[in-house]
Amino acid sequence: MNVESDYEPPAPAPIRRLQESLINRIAAGEIIHRPASALKELLENSLDAGATSIRVTVKDGGLKLMQIQDNGCGIRQSDLPILAERFTTSKLSTFADLSRLTTYGFRGEALASMSHVAHLSVVTKTRTSTCAYKAHYSDGKLAPAQPGQSEEPKPCAGNDGTTITIENLFFNTPTRLSALRNTSEEYARILDVLTKYAIHNPKVSFTCKKAGSSSPDLNTPSASTTRQAIKMLYGHTIEKDLLDTTVSEKTKDEEESWSSEVYFTNANYQAKKTVFLLFINSRLVESSRIKRALENVYTGILPKGASPFLYLSLKVDPRSVDVNVHPTKKEVHFLNEESITTRICDALQEKIAEKSHSRVFEYQAKAPNNVTSQSPPEDREEVTASGSETVSTAPKKVYSHHKVRTSLQDRTLDSMFPVANPSTIGTGSANASGSQSPSRYREVKESECFLTSVKSLRKQIIKGKHKLLTEILEKHTFVGIVDVDRSLSLIQYSTKLYLVNHGTLAEELFYQLGLRQFGDFSRLKLEPPPSLRDLITIAVDAEEISDDTTLSKPDIVERIVEILQSKRAMLAEYFSLTISKDGLVESLPLLLRDYTPNLDKLPLFLMRLGPQVNWTSESECFELFLRELAYFYVPGPILGDISLLDAESAGGKAERWQIQHILFPAMRRYLAAPKSLLDVDVVQVASLPDLYKVFERC
Incomplete structure (x- = not known):
């Protein structure tokens, strides 16, 4: 059966030629993304002009004002009328020139793009002219x-x-301007670009300051070396760990087909983030492939989470490089990239293996009882590991202020007040030395859950994890409880001592354990069940x-009871909080084996579930309930009732024992510490190297 349709396709819209001003503004958006990209183009022009001194002045992150002054060759007066027109350049005359290009700029689009999105002015003077000339530009024209x-x-x-001034950048593109309101971030990007060019051009003096400031934020001298520039711009600490090498390959005619200069850190340098500077034929570019290849050299050399510093300057035959693959020249393509990168990586690996000092780790083996961490070096075992494949067996001297003094037999503060019979406090899992018996230990496995809200909450924990703080808690040595009432304890990590709020740490731990076991909790039975x-x-x-409330206390009690009774099935299924039809609390969720909450x-806890939990939103309900459950599990008495648990009482000793032998080991294993804990809850109070420095001055 044929069915006729009334649908008619729309008529084709006519194709129109865009206005020249609109074309230029679209093109400008491809070249100038932000103030830092404009600065990069202008820096390259100054370097092409043979400048030995470049001064940059910035206001409001470059959005209000950015001025670049150089002492290069200048611009001829006769060239000023076409200076800001598109595709006007002194670098190219024919297409074949692209294959022999050795300059930074070549398309003649930088100044043209800036004149379409900012107010551009130029003051320039050649060495042969009697005076300077100043010109203003708008939309590519005078x-x-x-x-x-x-x-x-x-x-x-x-x-x-030449002095080029850019004012009111993106004044006519409000959408782009509104996305760049963070002037501090934009200024940081400007400094980053200048830093990279200053390292690659150590013979050129670079200065950068904010408008109105008397002192520059970046200042490098001329006639320095690459190593001196790295030391000056990235700090003195990098100098002792900085290595360098040159790698090249010659053709049959004994001419170099490519050469490279690399500055990189050894196995002792550890940064939080990789610093990678890549220049190909003196052009600052990016290459994720080369970066990954160089980072892989450090795999197995640096600890997890640590990153190196890398500066690579690669010189390749211009005929092998395609520089015109990206509007901002951020990327280039060149022949034999894989083989060249492999040769450089091999050279780095050999150099690191050759120059790296063996790192010495001391540990206390199961030795005779009279051997302690204070014993002479000959009574201790040593393990040495170098950055190369070979293992150094020669003993290396470790100075006292770098020794990590921990031992299985070290006494803690609390070990001086032992619990007479740990089994009486509901654990029974301690041996004579106070450590947990492996036979009683049971892994807290993550439950299988298909609820989107729970998956999202679990992802938030992983996303908010602070690597260093988590590592401190994973590898810490418990020192002792300082103050039970204020929830303060001391832990040691490496050669540093930290004062931590174990109450806040425990609250975050129990929240994460609750989320980990969602829907699959063990039960803590209450016998007899209370009302x-x-x-x-x-x-x-x-x-x-x-x-503010008109409800009486009996009314409030009745309302909370009604809420919990109505959610009885959900509480039992998801959280193992069992409430009978008669209103008896039969069981509570058990978050951690051998740990009994107060x-x-x-x-x-039950009262707060009424007003503190949002029962209408699934995600908020689960999160807030688990937060309240975690608060209930935190060790210590009810706020304002501190005197109930005296440190010398049986209950006080039991609580201290649980904190040391159950809570802190659980933190080592399960806590993904968020960054927020660093604000007030984890504070470094001592560092062994710093203490030695104090005594040396005395």
């Missing part, structure tokens, strides 16, 4: 400085070289009722 004035370049006073209403009444009676907090 423009008058003030309305009604002539647009012709005007003679003025000036030094040899839900009675528990909530106890907590409500202890609270002061706000004047049940004095149970009334407060």
Whole structure:
């Protein structure tokens, strides 16, 4: 059966030629992304002009003002009328010139692009001219400085070289401008570009400062070396770990087909993020392939999370390089990239293996009882490992202030007050030395859950994980509890001592354990089961009722009981919080085996579930419930009732034992520490190398 349709396709729209101004503005957006990209183009022009001194002045991250002054060859007066037109350049005359290109710029689009998205002015003087000339540009053409004035370049006073001023960048592209309001970030990007060019051009003096500032933020002298420039711009600490090498390959005619110069750090240098500077034929470019290849050299040499510093300057036959593959010249393509990169990586690996010092790690083996960490070096075992494949067996001297003094037999602060019978405090998993028995240990496995909200909360934990803080907690040595009431403990990591709030750490640990076991909790049975209403009444009676509410205390109790009773099935299924139909609390979720929460907090926990949990939103409900559960599990008495657990009482000793032997080992294994804990909850109080420096001064 044929069915006729009333649908008619739309008529084709006519194709129109875009206006020249719109074409130029679109092209400008491809070249000038932000102030730093404009600066890069202008720096390259100055270097092409043979400048030995480049001064940069910036206001509001380059959005309000960016001025670049150099002492190069300058621009002839006759060239000023076409200076800011598209595709006007002194670098090319024929297409064949692209294959022999040795300069930075070649397309003649940089100044043209800037004139379409900013107010551009140029002051320039050649060495043979008697005065400088100043010109203003708008949309690629000469423009008058003030309305009604002539647009012709005007003679003025000036030094040899060129000063280019860009004002009000992106003034006519408000969308681009609104995306770049963070002026501090833009200024940091400008400094980053200048730093990279200053390292590659150590014979050129670079200066950068903010407008109105008396002192520059970056200042390098001329006639220095690459090593000196790296030391000056990346700090003195990098100098002792900095290596360099040259790698090249010659043709049959004994001419170099390519050569490279590499500065890189050894196995002792560790940064949080890889610093990679890549120049190909003196052009600053990016290459994720080359970066990954060089980073792989350090795999197995640097510890997990540590990164190197790498500066590579590669000289390749210009005929082998295609420089015109990216609008901003950020990328280039060249022949034999894989083989060249492999040769450079091999050279780096050999140099690191040759120059790396063996690193010595001391550990306390299961030796006779009279051997301690304070024993002479000959009584201790040593393991040495170098950055190469060979292992150094020669003993290396380790100075006292670099020794990590830990031992299985070291005494902690709490070991001086031992619990007479640990089994009486509900654990039974301790041996004579106070360590947990492996036979009682059980892995807390992550439950299988298909709820999107729970998966999202688990991903948030992984995303917010702070690598260094997590490593400190994973590899720490417990020193002792400083103050139970204030939840303060001491831990050691390497040669540093940290004061931590174990209450806050425990709260985050229990939240993550709750999320880890969502829907598959073990149960902590309450025998006999207490009344839900009675528990909530106890907590409500202890609270002061706000004047803002019209509900009486019995009304509040009734409302909370109704909420929890209505959510009874969900609480039992997801959290193992079992409430009978008669209103009896039969079981609680057990987050950590051998750890029993302070049940004095149970009334407060149940009461807070009413007003503190958003029961209408799935994700918020799960997160807030687990936060309240974690707060209930935190060691310590109810706030304001500190005197109940005296440190010398049986309950106080039991709590201290649980903190040391259950909580801190669980943190080592399960806690993905968020960065927020660094604010006030983890504080470094001592460093062995720093202490030695103090005593040396004395």
